[in-house]
Amino acid sequence: MSVRSIAVCIKSVPAEPDVAIDRVATRIAREEVKGTLNPDDRHAVELALQLKAQSGAARVVVVSMGPESAREVLKEALAMGADEAVLVSDPALAASDVVGTSTVLARALEKSGPHEVVMLGSRSLEGQTGAVPGMVAEWLDRPLGPRVREARLEGDELAIACVDAEGAYAARLALPCVLSVGREAPRPRLATAMGVMKAGRKPFLQLALADLGLDPGSVGKAGALARLMAVSAAERQRKGKTIDASRPDALREVVGKLSARGLL
């Protein structure tokens, strides 16, 4: 099987380091912060563009589920070199959990496909569940390559190199397949000026729930199997230690601490 189409699911995440938390709605106050392309997804777009060049695929399609603001990250991926974009946007999708999100993405991938390879960022910066890639693979009934840092078409299989907490390994996946991509993948390219100018002229498909044949009760807040009870901003603590320079053994202590950590 050759690779004709590669899809990448991408997400807009808050750009600012200090996001506002809406405690009543138990969510990030998304309308107040500027969105940016989720860092892992950026690596996934890069890997997809490299695989397109290596495999001779005809297109890279970027797919996002989110509010209208997700349009911007889709445009950015188009400016990086993706060929087509699909935005799934519907008020009923707000507060979807991982099951709802993966259901919608799987349907959108079927609708815009077939895609021989589907890539997703390993995790999103603000959700951090890391569950969506596996669930999408499950809905599509395809093998999953987790935390892929290299992918090449060899014969009719995809040769991948992966990393996990234990180390690195190589594998071969039958097509079609799903890959999750993390920061180990190649450094993402920047958009080019030519890409920026062309992005607005590339095919852009916008879909609502009805277009995917999904019942509003099965997704979003209504269909969520998990419910978020409370959210709070993380307390940031620095583990700094102040050493009084006037003490006679101050220098010795600094040297000792640095040596103990193998920094000298």
Added chain:
Amino acid sequence: MELIFTEEHKMLRQMVREYVDREIRPVVAEHDHNEEIPREFIVKMAEQGFLGPTIPEEFGGAGLGEIGFCILAEEIGRVHSALGTALGAHAGIGTTGILLDGTPEQKAKYLPKLAAGEMLAAFALTEPGAGSDAAAIKTRAERDGDDWVLNGQKMWITNGGIADLFTVFAVTDPALGAKGGVTAFLVEKAWGVEVGAKEKKMGIKGSDTRQIYFKNVRVPKENVLGQVGLGFVTAMKILDMGRMILGAGSLGAAREALDLSIKHSTTRIQFGKPIAENQAIQFYLAEMATRIFAMEHMVYYTAWLADNHQKVTLPGSMVKLFCTESASWIINKAVQIHGGMGYSAEYPIERMFRDARICEIFEGTNEIQKLVIAREVLREHAKHAAKV
């Protein structure tokens, strides 16, 4: 400014900023110290589309238009004026002549190479005896069969040592002078253009400035740019655009100076409080911000006029005059706010101070800009007076 920036413009600015932070910021001090920007550093920017910002897509350029080019010049001018100068000479005044007056054959031959960085460009008008008095050029072009033969010398040529293609202005009819006797030529370096030693300068040290010499350089007649005798008109049209791009670079430098001043004055503690709490410093910041507000509007309104095919002689000169003087004023105040640190070569503000000064001199001194502005407004007045 939200009024005129499209989604593409905003994306472009974001992308240029990322490129500047990733690729340019780390090497600015090194380029200044070495007094050189490596050619491959400039050529690499072609991948991003920075070497052909206004070249149409059909010729391999980015097709950004003048607003887009100003965004690029502003963001690069923010951190690396020498690179901004090299880029302005290549993609601005070195390329604009072909875009405005080039034949289809000239466009097809040169634009793709300029956009791809296979050729770098320069603009050669100034001579030892013809600075502000540009009409006094002596470089001579004489017809010989199907060629023109160039003899003479040009001075203060930005990109002189790295350019492969020069837009050269030479006298083709001494009797007519600037009014019909000057012609523009596209001259490839490979045809025998000789370059002098690199000039030692106060600032923009990475920018390659040289004298260039023509000794019986043969240029085929296909490389006459525009019409024979109308070279001076071409030169002035090119400079109208170049002055706007220069103003955009000055805007960027001024913005950076304000950002650095705010950062410094809010963290520098004297007499037990940040110096930004002193009214003396606040007044500087207020004046800096206000001038920047005016600069931004001048630059992008003028770029909008240019993108809408309107003549920018008057606003272009106003932009050049106001933005370059304002940038020098703002950076001078930034040095003052930084105190001793502003004078130390360890901090970027010292380099910015040296880099800004030339902008009041080159591409037409600011005194020449005032002549242009006065001439244009008086002409408008005369036209109006004749009607009533």
